[in-house]
Amino acid sequence: xxxxxxPFYQLLEGVETKEKMxxxxxxxxxxxxxxxxxxIRELEKRGHSLFxxxxxxxxxxxxxxxxxxxxxxxxxxxxxxxxxxxxxISGRALALRNFARKLKIDLxxxxxxxxxxxxxxxxxxRYITVMxxxxxxxxxxxxxxxxxxxxxxxxxxxxxxxxxxxQKKLRKYPGLKEEVYLWNFDKDTDFWSNxxxxxxxxxxxxxxxxPATMAAYHNFENPFFNKLTAHLLANPDVQPVFFPRTxxxxxxxKKKFPNLYISHKSVDGTQLVxxxxxxxxxxxxxNREAAVLRTPAYTVYAGKMGSVDRHLMQEGKIKLxxxxxxxxxxxxxxxxxxxxxVDKKTFDYIINVIVG
Numbered sequence: 001x002x003x004x005x006x007p008f009y010q011l012l013e014g015v016e017t018k019e020k021m022x023x024x025x026x027x028x029x030x031x032x033x034x035x036x037x038x039x040i041r042e043l044e045k046r047g048h049s050l051f052x053x054x055x056x057x058x059x060x061x062x063x064x065x066x067x068x069x070x071x072x073x074x075x076x077x078x079x080x081x082x083x084x085x086x087x088x089i090s091g092r093a094l095a096l097r098n099f100a101r102k103l104k105i106d107l108x109x110x111x112x113x114x115x116x117x118x119x120x121x122x123x124x125x126r127y128i129t130v131m132x133x134x135x136x137x138x139x140x141x142x143x144x145x146x147x148x149x150x151x152x153x154x155x156x157x158x159x160x161x162x163x164x165x166x167q168k169k170l171r172k173y174p175g176l177k178e179e180v181y182l183w184n185f186d187k188d189t190d191f192w193s194n195x196x197x198x199x200x201x202x203x204x205x206x207x208x209x210x211p212a213t214m215a216a217y218h219n220f221e222n223p224f225f226n227k228l229t230a231h232l233l234a235n236p237d238v239q240p241v242f243f244p245r246t247x248x249x250x251x252x253x254k255k256k257f258p259n260l261y262i263s264h265k266s267v268d269g270t271q272l273v274x275x276x277x278x279x280x281x282x283x284x285x286x287n288r289e290a291a292v293l294r295t296p297a298y299t300v301y302a303g304k305m306g307s308v309d310r311h312l313m314q315e316g317k318i319k320l321x322x323x324x325x326x327x328x329x330x331x332x333x334x335x336x337x338x339x340x341x342v343d344k345k346t347f348d349y350i351i352n353v354i355v356g
Contacts, residue, residue: 020047021106021355024125026096026116027054027071031285033063034269035111035130038181040069042351051103053096053116058245062266074099075115089141093118100125109354111177114141121145128354132177133284133306139163150353152176154307171353175346176308178288182270183344185293191275195267196241203239204332206232207272209281210253211302212245224324225282225300229257231327232280238332241276277335280321284309291317294338298330 023043027033033054044050052071054060064071075092079085096119100108108120112131118141120127129142130150143149144164153172157165188194192201199205210225232240242262244250250262270289273279279290279297288308290297297318299309305320312318321327 020049022049022051022104023354024051024053024100024103024105024108024116024120026108026110026113027052027060027064027069028057028110028113028116029055030058030060030063030269032111032113033060033067033069034181035177037067037069038184038347039351039354042347043354046355048355051100051105053099055092055113055115059266066266066268072099089115089118093122096120097122107354112136112139112142114138117142117145130177130350132308134159134163135304135306139165143169148353150350152308154311156307159307173346173349173353175343176288176292178285178292179342179346180350181347182289182292183342183347185270185274185340185342187274187340188268188271189275191268191271195265196263199241199261200239204237204277204334205275206238206240206278206280206332207276207286208232208240208242209279209283209286210242210244210249211282211300224327226256227324228280228300228321228327229253229260233257233259235332243272274340278330278332280330287318288312291315292342293340295335296331 025036025040027036040050052069053074054064054071056073056076061073074095075088092115096115100119101123105125107128108116108125109128110116112129117127117129127146128148128150129146131139131142132152134155139160140163143160146169148171149165149169150171150173153174155172157167157170160170192199192205208229232238240260242253242260244253244262247264250264253260254262269286270293273286273289273295274293276295279286279295280300281287282300282302284301284306287297287299291312298321299318300321309318313320321329
């Protein structure tokens, strides 16, 4: 056991579950669904009553259907611009408050859903926020209002105290967010043939995720993502599979690259990453999933790098491409087959914080 994780593992010993609770979980973005599905199943298994809401953004609605989640859709993305985002968060917070005000909720939990936090605290509900990127400007909302802030072990208090986090509120879990839902992962070797039979899977299967240009923390165009896409398309040994964050983004890239294969369908993202030979993403979650599932990953994120990604780069599990002159450093080859095993400790820790 790594020494810096020993205190977190020890915290799991002797934790007792409180009486059955009424727990409200909000899913405001696609990765949050993957994160919360095993948590939801475990809480239901323990007899707690769950109330789910989600925001209609990216693939959240279709993923709720895919994972058979009984979730109420409330609100959608507010668009670009700080004032539009403020108006949207305020309006959604009011709608969420109306949803929950008669439900007698004991606890609300989200992965830093701002509207959810505002709604819950306005009703006096105890609130837990989970976050794995310390440089998000809107952390001010959840870090100041939450009763507990759950973050990866890589977070430093000096980095998050400026957003209102305190040592008393902060709980560091012993691993990565992605390990919460990958600890029992079982690879489906028929994934490509079942989901994308039209693709040339004998080639290097390269999954591409563009910048989150709608996000508050990444509200600018990645300066060389187009050159990267063109470079991959020009390689006859590569089968690029492009996953846009929005329908509009997919339409935009299809205009720029008519030969680019663009997928708008909702699939199991973990199976996608595990079966890919290569992942290139301007975001965070997919690259970190690749690191856990031992798929070569390159990040072209143009914002301020978070501590989780810096940690993974130091371990050589993610590689950074800084500009167009480094694109040719990407190694194009078929991936070796590995026996994937993920520790369950992170999942257990977060469950025990929620119900403890």
